[in-house]
Amino acid sequence: xxxxxxxxxxxxxxxxVGKTTVAVNVAVALAEEGFRVALLDLDLHGPNIPRMLGxxxxxxxxxxxxxxxxxxxxxxxxxIGMLVDQDQAVAWRGPLKHSAIQQFxxxxxxxxxxxxxxxxxxxxxxxxxxxxxxVKLDGVVLVTTPQRVALDDVMRAVHFTEEMGQQVxxxxxxxxxxxxxxxxxxxxxxGKDSSNVLSExxxxxxxATIPLEPKLAEFLDTGKNAIMHxxxxxxxxxxxxxxxxxxxxxxxxxx
Numbered sequence: 001x002x003x004x005x006x007x008x009x010x011x012x013x014x015x016x017v018g019k020t021t022v023a024v025n026v027a028v029a030l031a032e033e034g035f036r037v038a039l040l041d042l043d044l045h046g047p048n049i050p051r052m053l054g055x056x057x058x059x060x061x062x063x064x065x066x067x068x069x070x071x072x073x074x075x076x077x078x079x080i081g082m083l084v085d086q087d088q089a090v091a092w093r094g095p096l097k098h099s100a101i102q103q104f105x106x107x108x109x110x111x112x113x114x115x116x117x118x119x120x121x122x123x124x125x126x127x128x129x130x131x132x133x134x135v136k137l138d139g140v141v142l143v144t145t146p147q148r149v150a151l152d153d154v155m156r157a158v159h160f161t162e163e164m165g166q167q168v169x170x171x172x173x174x175x176x177x178x179x180x181x182x183x184x185x186x187x188x189x190x191g192k193d194s195s196n197v198l199s200e201x202x203x204x205x206x207x208a209t210i211p212l213e214p215k216l217a218e219f220l221d222t223g224k225n226a227i228m229h230x231x232x233x234x235x236x237x238x239x240x241x242x243x244x245x246x247x248x249x250x251x252x253x254x255x
Contacts, residue, residue, distance in 0.1 A: 001105060001135055004038065004113045006250060008169070009131060011161070012143040013153025015122040018174040019143040021220060022210070023119035024052045025239040026141075026246070028227040031075040033243065035114040038068065039077045040104060042131060043121040044090050044097055047081030054223020058082035059108075066108040076111070078104060094126040101130045123153075124160040132164040138250060139169035141207065144198070146176050147190040151197055158202055169249045170205035171198055172242060175212040179234070207249070208242035211235055 001007065010023040020043065027039040041049040050056075053071055059078055060067045068078040080090060080100070092100070110116070118137075120128050131137075140161045144154045154171065161168050177186050189212060198204045213235040216226050226236045 001110075001116075004110060004116045006114060006138045007116045007118070007135055008246065009118040009120055009128075009137055009140045009166075010143060011120045011128060011140050011157055012122050013124075013155070013157040014150055017122075017143050017145045017150060018210075019122065020048050020052065020119050021216070022141070022143050022172055022174060022239075022242070023117055024049060024220070025226050026243060027075060027077075027115075027117045028053075028072075028225050029239050029243045030115050030117075031072055032227055035074065036112065037075045038110050038113045038116040039071075039075065039119070040116060041077070041079030041081065041119050042101060042104075042127045043119055044080050044092065044100065044127060045121060047079045047090075049077065049079045049119060050081045051223065052220045052225065053077060055082065062109065064107070066104075068108060068110065076113075078108060097126045098130045101127065102134065105134060124157055128160070129164070132161070132166050137166050139167045141169050141246070142171040142204075143174050144171055145174055145190055146188070148197070154198060155202065158198075158204070168204060169246065170207040173206055173209045176209045178212040178214075205245075205249075207245040208238050210238040210242070 010019055012019040027037050031037045041047050055069050055071060055077060057069055059069050059082055068076040069082060071077050118131060142154050142157055144150045158168055177188050180187055199206060211234050216235055219229055226239055230236045
């Protein structure tokens with residue numbers, strides 16, 4: 001971990017808010033900016049990153065070290081989904097998860113990297129606890145959707161992160177709206193945006209507002225991300241803005 005300049009965890013208080021979609025597109029956008037990026041999938045029970053990136057080859061082992069899979073010229077990826085059969089369930093209790101995360105961190109030849117993005121499972125369970133105990137992060141990015149029930153869980157995740165001695169960089173308001181394909185008008189599908197509650201109550205910065213784009217879900221199912229395959233779209237622009245906000249929060253230092 002000492003050879004990795006910036007370490008950022010992507011966390012959500014609840015499932016279904018697009019956390020892995022955010023992690024994948026942030027990592028790819030950083031890599032396209034010329035940064036060296038590592039993406040570590042710590043969602044041990046639901047590892048979706050291999051499918052979203054279209055990675056079919058798993059990691060290799062050299063001299064007793066795991067060598068993560070390559071994705072393009074600037075990015076490496078590791079996921080438990082590369083190490084087990086696609087339909088095999090990972091039925092592990094806390095100690096096994098902790099050991100696996102330790103191995104991913106210390107027994108993997110990550111090399112020199114500008115960024116490592118950690119994709120955590122929803123909530124504040126074993127994986128998040130282990131990571132935050134083992135690694136001093138540059139910060140945590142929280143992913144939410146606009147409705148209040150999602151924000152309640154985010155606020156719990158904020159307090160958890162702070163109790164673990166880690167910093168919250170801000171939040172992403174995902175699936176915030178969609179554009180009507182017929183009239184071009186904006187539709188707030190989750191009702192009135194209540195994400196300003198996070199800013200008002202907790203002083204958190206909204207790092208990006210990302211629209212709901214049905215085509216993105218279809219693309220990710222076939223290993224195509226928004227950055228490379230939806231150029232010029234509102235969703236790609238939003239992810240680029242998120243990366244710019246992250247770099248700004250880190251003092252403008254990437255490399």
